[in-house]
Amino acid sequence: MSAPDRESALLSGDKLELKLWLRLLTCSSLIEAEVRARLRETFATSLPRFDLLAQLDRAPVGLTMGELSSRLMVSNGNVTGLTDALVREGLVSREPEPEDRRSLRIRLTETGKRSFDAMTPTHEQWIDRMMAGLSRAEMAHLLELLGKLKQSVRSAAGAA
Amino acid sequence: MSAPDRESALLSGDKLELKLWLRLLTCSSLIEAEVRARLRETFATSLPRFDLLAQLDRAPVGLTMGELSSRLMVSNGNVTGLTDALVREGLVSREPEPEDRRSLRIRLTETGKRSFDAMTPTHEQWIDRMMAGLSRAEMAHLLELLGKLKQSVRSAAGAA
Numbered sequence: 001m002s003a004p005d006r007e008s009a010l011l012s013g014d015k016l017e018l019k020l021w022l023r024l025l026t027c028s029s030l031i032e033a034e035v036r037a038r039l040r041e042t043f044a045t046s047l048p049r050f051d052l053l054a055q056l057d058r059a060p061v062g063l064t065m066g067e068l069s070s071r072l073m074v075s076n077g078n079v080t081g082l083t084d085a086l087v088r089e090g091l092v093s094r095e096p097e098p099e100d101r102r103s104l105r106i107r108l109t110e111t112g113k114r115s116f117d118a119m120t121p122t123h124e125q126w127i128d129r130m131m132a133g134l135s136r137a138e139m140a141h142l143l144e145l146l147g148k149l150k151q152s153v154r155s156a157a158g159a160a
Numbered sequence: 161m162s163a164p165d166r167e168s169a170l171l172s173g174d175k176l177e178l179k180l181w182l183r184l185l186t187c188s189s190l191i192e193a194e195v196r197a198r199l200r201e202t203f204a205t206s207l208p209r210f211d212l213l214a215q216l217d218r219a220p221v222g223l224t225m226g227e228l229s230s231r232l233m234v235s236n237g238n239v240t241g242l243t244d245a246l247v248r249e250g251l252v253s254r255e256p257e258p259e260d261r262r263s264l265r266i267r268l269t270e271t272g273k274r275s276f277d278a279m280t281p282t283h284e285q286w287i288d289r290m291m292a293g294l295s296r297a298e299m300a301h302l303l304e305l306l307g308k309l310k311q312s313v314r315s316a317a318g319a320a
Binding site: 003004005006008010015016017018019020021023024025026027028029030031032033034051055058067070071072073124127128129130131132133134136138139140141142143145146147148149150151152153154155156157 | 189194
């Protein structure tokens with residue numbers, strides 16, 4: 001029936017926590033793979049680029065490199081390479097902070113904003129369709145339980 | 161308060177589906193980053209290696225390369241490189257199938273099995289602790305809702 005994934009070989013005696021983690025990973029991997037493939041096919045762009053533009057689109061005064069990498073949960077080095085490419089293409093600007101010239105602030109340019117705005121309605125449709133099997137109440141409940149999980153993981157991982 | 165992540169800049173008017181996707185991605189990224197860091201610190205190993213050994217540990221007759229890459233949801237190329245390294249280290253074996261010599265079957269060796277068994281109790285503890293903020297009932301409900309989501313994503317993505 002369904003394609004094999006990380007959960008397939010779990011045994012009935014396996015722990016609930018492990019099942020939950022593998023199912024969570026399966027869900028996010030499936031959605032991510034789908035969004036990645038569609039971004040490439042439809043807009044000839046990559047998921048890291050889309051994610052970076054999305055974060056900047058929601059930051060009216062822009063973001064420092066550190067803020068960007070924290071929000072994207074990737075290393076500073078990854079953000080630097082990606083930003084280099086987007087600066088060259090004119091989609092984002094990168095300027096030293098007036099009060100601390102070692103710190104760089106990234107902003108979406110007008111071109112970058114137009115490029116991102118052209119993709120968002122389609123991107124939202126993809127996400128909507130992938131979640132269409134859940135009722136609004138189920139989505140709200142899932143959001144709440146994932147909120148609890150996020151807190152639980154953060155406190156176990158000792159993150160601030 | 162909490163570290164900024166992909167959800168941080170969401171607006172109250174944003175759609176439930178988008179919120180859900182970003183929260184799901186945040187949860188799985190947080191757990192994955194934690195497991196990755198701990199595997200490196202505690203066992204000097206990587207998450208892809210651990211995942212591959214885990215899949216083989218649950219497959220008594222081994223897995224073909226195709227089965228492995230499907231379960232790990234990564235490309236065949238990635239699995240090949242990883243398998244090469246594990247064969248060299250004597251943790252897995254790779255033999256042609258008797259009835260189809262173009263197909264390769266991967267199995268855990270005795271050494272591989274011992275190496276994996278030495279890591280699993282600790283790995284389970286990490287996962288348990290990260291989920292300790294949820295009750296058994298909440299975990300069971302979350303598992304159920306993620307099961308619905310998985311089906312919904314698979315049917316929207318047209319996957320078998």
